[in-house]
């Protein structure tokens with residue numbers, strides 16, 4: 710089975726600087742880690758490979774430092790890793806991110822299943838997985854908590870929904886996004902760590918695959934973050950005491966004091 714797992718490097722802490730012009734995160738300003746949900750995506754890909762054979766390729770779009778996260782993925786058992794890194798990819802919103810990943814996957818071409826995490830820790834829109842599937846014209850199921858059965862042209866899944874779960878049959882090639890209930894991520898082996906040190910990480914820039922420049926990065930992003938700020942803490946609420954009449958009187962007085970009425 711040919712599996713592509715999409716992983717994003719996210720800032721380890723919230724102490725990340727914001728570029729005042731583009732209002733995008735200055736990712737180089739803090740240490741990056743593999744997005745937590747993507748650790749479950751990697752683990753599920755490795756378990757499928759161990760059961761069915763095949764190859765796992767990790768794909769990431771990010772700044773040059775994202776190579777570290779791809780090396781970590783290799784240390785866990787991923788076979789190959791590709792970093793999409795170019796100044797023109799910077800500042801991408803989810804549409805431009807999905808487009809760039811889709812164009813890279815068209816160059817990879819051979820795949821049966823793409824596995825994404827449910828969402829990232831920084832943008833946390835949960836939009837990239839489904840958008841990527843649309844861009845590739847393949848079916849997708851989001852919030853997958855279990856893979857029940859894999860056949861050559863279809864897969865039986867359990868999708869997490871509010872009331873419990875749904876059992877779904879999806880044809881392959883297809884894309885899934887996974888939740889934390891799907892497995893328990895492994896730790897890297899010594900052999901894996903050794904291999905991660907020496908393996909070549911492919912780095913693709915804007916001229917290495919078929920890209921329309923106006924569809925990537927900030928230029929290709931209809932969504933622009935115009936302001937990022939921490940939500941203001943609201944004053945603690947107050948519980949009015951006494952009988953109903955007295956509570957109503959207290960409330961009217963407070964509304965008058967605050968000139969709401």
Ligand SMILES: Cc1cc2nc3c(=O)[nH]c(=O)nc-3n(C[C@H](O)[C@H](O)[C@H](O)COP(=O)(O)OP(=O)(O)OC[C@H]3O[C@@H](n4cnc5c(N)ncnc54)[C@H](O)[C@@H]3O)c2cc1C
Pocket residue numbers: 715716717718734744746747750768769770771801802803804806810824825826827828829831832833834835836837838932934937
């Ligand atoms: C605070 C903040 C708010 C933002 N708000 C918006 C917004 O409202 N709308 C918008 O369009 N953009 C927004 N962005 C930009 C958005 O974060 C980026 O476009 C990002 O690359 C993808 O979106 P996401 O982080 O929400 O990913 P999600 O859709 O949450 O990611 C889901 C999965 O897709 C895969 N994936 C995501 N990004 C990558 C990548 N770069 N490389 C490989 N795989 C990946 C991973 O498997 C991940 O688990 C915001 C960014 C920040 C920091």
